[in-house]
Amino acid sequence: MHWTEYLPPLLQGAWVTVQLTVYSTVLGAMLAFAAGIGKLSRNLMLRAVAVAYIEVFRGTSLLVQLFWLYFALPMAGQALGLDLRIPPVVAGVMALALNIGAYGAEVVRGAIQSVQQGQYEAARALNFTPRQTLTAVTIPQAVPEMMPSFGNLAVQNLKDTALVSLISLGDMTFRAEQLRNFTQDSTTIYSMLLLMYFGMALVLTAMMRGLEHRVGRWRKVGV
């Protein structure tokens, strides 16, 4: 087989990889904000939930989480009398999002804490409501602070999507495996696969830099 014949299946897989990356990154960002803010909450219950979530998902391996959701969760559901069987795509997106969300939560927490105390005192002196303080003081300063780390996490997440091929999701790595089984032409196929991931990572990095630049302007804009 000529190498160009490998392209259609690989590109088909690439589209799945892109979708997985986008869904799990967006979902992961939401989880990151929820858990990062939750960890700073004064409510003990909320803080305990956030800390437990972050520690469990940062303390175990992504592949363990993925296999647990895909193989063990349905059995846990059976024991409880619930149907918790989930399709591979849901298990994949959930595992990726939960994992990256836990790492992102620490970034969110750090960025919020990096906003100086004097800023809050000034906001109170100006009689800002808590909501105004959040939207006009905390977010414009904390979010730009998070962006470089979020960029790294997005690339990390793109790389991690390759693991979902192990629960038979047809992503780029899965297609490459199929091609290799069929043709035994490992060198060409895996070289192409590596280059395609590299290209996708470069595009993603450029996009995150653009976003970082845009968000960076929030620092200068007034209310």
Added chain:
Amino acid sequence: MLFGFEWDTSGPLVFAISILPMLLVGMWVTIQATVLGFFMALVLGLIWAVLKAAPSRIVSWPAKAFTEFLRDTPLIVQLFFLYYVLPEFGIILPAFMTGALALGMQYSAYTSEVYRAGLEAIGRDQREAARALNLTTVRTFTHVIVPQAVPRIVPAMGNYLVSIMKDVPVLSVVTVLEMLNVGRIIGDRTFNYLIPLSLVGGLYLIMTLVASAGLRLLGSRLPKQGIPLK
């Protein structure tokens, strides 16, 4: 039966206790892969760091491009590449060694940055002072830069050690019998995934918590001003 141990499926707790020894055998493999992979990452990272700092662009640019490539491609694909492509060039390594090499390669891209940052943190004034004292280049490196850079480098390297530990389960795809793979095999044979995989998760949590506590202790013991010289 696995590794000479029998499992007992008569009850959940009995089952969990009966499979624990098998999982511990897997854990030992995980620890070995972590240590070997980390060691390779330290050595390879140092090589990349030196090449990237080379005065000639013909040397530094390819080194930078290569580490960027290592950093931006998935571990599992690098592992498949090494596992299936190296034998075509006559290099046949056992699966465990290939896995450790893949871990070392992937993380060498990260460790090379740690070396670079650690060395750059030792300011110019230190180098100038060393020159004013007429120290040779080698002596400046061994007696001024390295003793101050090491305490800065160690904590960051420790974080990557924990990350490597969490990436070891990827090695299961090339038949390495690490902890997750053992848990899955038990699940495949007993039709019970819940208990083995939950145990693997719990054991992982213990491993990372112990490693983090150890690293914190090490971090607090590090001489902040640099390793004192006799």
